[in-house]
Amino acid sequence: MASKRDYYEVLGVPRSATSDEVKKAYRRLARTHHPDVNRHDKAAEEKFKEINEAYEILSDPQKRGVYDRFGHSGPSGGFGQADFDYGRGFGFGDIFDVFFGSGGFNTGEAARERPISQRGTDLRADVELTLEEVATGAEKTVRLSRMETCESCTGSGAAPGSQPETCSTCHGAGQVRRQQTGFFGTSITVGVCPRCHGEGRVIQNPCKECGGDGRVRSTAKIEVKVPAGVDSDNRVRLSGEGDAGIRGGPTGDLYVFPHVRQHPIFERRGNDIWCELSVSFAQASLGATVEASTLDGKEKLHLAEGTQSGEVYRLRDRGIPSVNGHGKGSLNVAIKVETPTKLSGEERKLLQQFADMRGENLDAEPEKSFFEKVKDAFSGR
């Protein structure tokens, strides 16, 4: 895309200019460069278009806000803090030209009140992912109903064989000049052309397929690459996969919302995953080699002698990759020592013996009273 001049520069106003200052600057420039004043001067015509485009943006607080924040390139990550842009070859910048410039069309006389070419709506699609898919990234197919460019008129809205025609009221400039003679003399105002709504072109013969909208509803199947590491609060943005614009307006975007399904074993905490591993009292006490589940199969885990319940074994880089591609979380295995139950008589005897050997009294003595403790302290017991 050719580099565009800064809109403020075009109008010759500071970024802090009030809407009144913007309007004044625009009027002054529009008067000088209006096609009626500079007939057959291509450079003046271009200049006039540039001025109008700048004014269209800067005079609208909402568009101006977007422009201030994103410049000509438009918003690239409008939603969450981590959006992933899988552009389809054209950026918002290219679209911007069509949207605010004079490339769109209108359906002419019968449709005067219709809006000019418009950007298509952004659409939303949801995909469900398993934690395993999150770990590796996944390709998902999304089916959706959306507006697509009418093939019959290739989006122009004009019947095949016909062309949008240059508006006869404004001669394609999209603007009209009104001369008024009042008390203080003659004043000239420039406004949006009432016939073409600033488009510069009108459609006399609307396309029958789309009724002049330049788009028709259809069902689309879209492959979405969901990057590894996404979480349910991320959005994947597919630029230009939303609704087609009206009469050649830019296409909206598709936002894909991933939903990560709950895992039967693992719990995700950021990029780390956690699970619990039950081991026997003997394994925990003597040490053992056990099998731990990971996101890609089982893995041997060496339990140290004397492992306590609640101890965590951390397996580095076995968690979820960071969504921005830097590093991986870990897999944390929390050990749970299982107390043996349903003991046989023999087992019971052995455990009792074990306790005796360690000098354990299974039935705790009743708590000594405070006075007894004081007495013990004095007698040195």
Ligand SMILES: [Zn+2]
């Ligand atoms: Zn059509």
Ligand SMILES: [Zn+2]
């Ligand atoms: Zn016009």
